[in-house]
Amino acid sequence: MMNTIKPNYTRALDLKHGRVDMTHGSGGRAMAQLIDELFVAAFDNELLRQMNDQARFPAPQGHMVMSTDSHVVSPLFFPGGDIGCLSVHGTINDVAMSGAQPLYLSTSFILEEGFPLADLKRIVESMARAAREAGVPIVTGDTKVVEQGKGDGVFITTTGVGVVPEGVNISGERARPGDRILVSGMLGDHGVAVMSLRENLTFHTSIKSDSAALHGLVAAMVAAVPDIHVLRDPTRGGLATTLNEIARQSAVGMLLHENKLPVREEVRAACEFLGLDPLYVANEGKLAAICAPEDAERLLQAMRAHPLGRDAAIIGEAIEDPHHFVQMETSFGGKRVVDWLTGEQLPRIC
């Protein structure tokens, strides 16, 4: 009789109907298969192909930056993106907010037992696409599996390193009274897109998440104005939270002009009926920049010349204020404090 045994045969992962099980995190053959057939196949690059527990690369000159971010979003897929591209963009942006050119990413997955492999494939491919488009490879990673009920499908942590160009010193404590405050575009898109799908809140909207990697925009900005004082991406907690953080760090106050804030009509409408304030709604592809007044116009033009900064605007200025309040001149003609967010932003009853 002929021997039909194929000594090295492994049945391919069922990426259509299969589900994550505990063996995918056990360190054995199933885990190796998941890594080979899914992660390495999607993220493929020279450093990853070394197949070591670490990625080895030459050290660049000058200052390096490093940042890490965990991603836990519900729902996992939303208009304009998913947790995959979000986890790549988020960390690239955190690295880029120092003015750095991001070089490499690492990623770590916590998967819940029972999570559909088809969804995981979609997420991983979205990450791979985002990393490729950004030109920042994912060079090392890790996977763990937790029992059903102990996770929320998938959690993704990414870490990034980058190198800061010579002479660039961007930091949250550098805002000075008189400095101008700029934002790169429409506020609140991501938060509204995600909220529109929350299970108890479904509403129809044409708004898409603004999830995007901002290092290209930052490079253009730094080229135009090397002495940008502060850069930060207003993600969770929105622009209001970001500016309060900077005000405290720099020990300044801020004065915003409500009629200068770029907010899409649809986002304003959604916030209006949900009782939310767009200033506190999350963004994933926007940045706030602070620079000396004489640099502001040049910086604005550089931002507007980039596709991700087309709707950029100068929205206010840093002022002297011993209490470090962020205030806003309302379009209505009054003034108010734009405070830290307390707890989660919750809809009002009446």
Add this chain to the structure above:
Amino acid sequence: MRYIDEFRDGALAKKIAANIAREANAHRSYHLMEFCGGHTHAISRYGITDLLPANIRMIHGPGCPVCVLPAGRVGNAIQLAQTPGLILCCYGDMLRVPAANGMSLLKAKAQGADVRIVYSSADAVKIAQENPERQVVFHGIGFETTTPPTAVAIRKAQALGLANFSVFCNHVLTPSAISHILQSPEIRQLGVVALDGFIGPAHVSTVIGSRPYEYFAEEFQKPVVIAGFEPLDVMQAILMLVRQLNEGRAEVENEFSRAVTRDGNIKAQQLVAEVFELRRSFEWRGLGLIPYSALRIKAAYASFDAERCFDIPPLSIPDNRACQCGAILRGMKHPQDCELFGTVCTPASPVGSCMVSSEGACAAYYSYGRFRKVA
């Protein structure tokens, strides 16, 4: 946004502000109470105080349903939420309201209670349908605006034959709270607190109409102007109140005529009357017991009344002794007169009712206006 931006027009606001400044008598002061949290929110958010002359003072009233719910009732809701297998559904801003010992529904949730935020009472009914093996309690709070939807939910649950749905009813009434404030000795007899007129509720009045306020205007000789929640509505209402006071009138006027009629929404009123009846007395946080100021579920709907279905002992938890909420709600004190304000009592860890929700007088002042105090 059409139909919204028109009511937030800064240029028009300046014109009304100029009229107010011209017409307000410099030799007197105007103490005006906006009853509703919605107005308090608008005043803070749009910085309306900046557009008013110094002799017009806005007093933030008790019209925030979250703020006036006494700690004992919040404690009851927490007990309910901690009942094994029970799902408690509530509106979002109820979650952080403190009860005794710093407990809140949010903390109960963190400890394992199944507390779910809903955006309408209908969502709670849906949750009951989806979980037939579990008891689902809807934490009904609010003034006349949120009461009809609760009535609808009870009627719907009855029509669906749901045996696992009930309502923990905490609905309260606007007119009785206004009377209570006007009858307080400081205002009525002693005259130590000036309260010259009211901005009447917007959404509440769409339901109850303008007729219930006629009594206050007549009995207490205080003008009432019902106003919408947009900032221009509030400005216009202030101008109308100034005019009434200057002319010695005390009438009910309706600035919010695009939504409020004299009789209100009869259908909603009938629904409420069908399902609810008056409570003899109800405790308000900061104001104490107020007779006939709240609703309970009628006996005909007893099986949907959480107070009949579950063991809910009456809990009375006194407010912190240093807390000035009661005086602030009656216009006798400013938030910054309270020694707890901004120190141990902040929006992140509220002690008193006025700090609880963003519509509360202290929270609104803390979040939107505290730079005035220190400037």
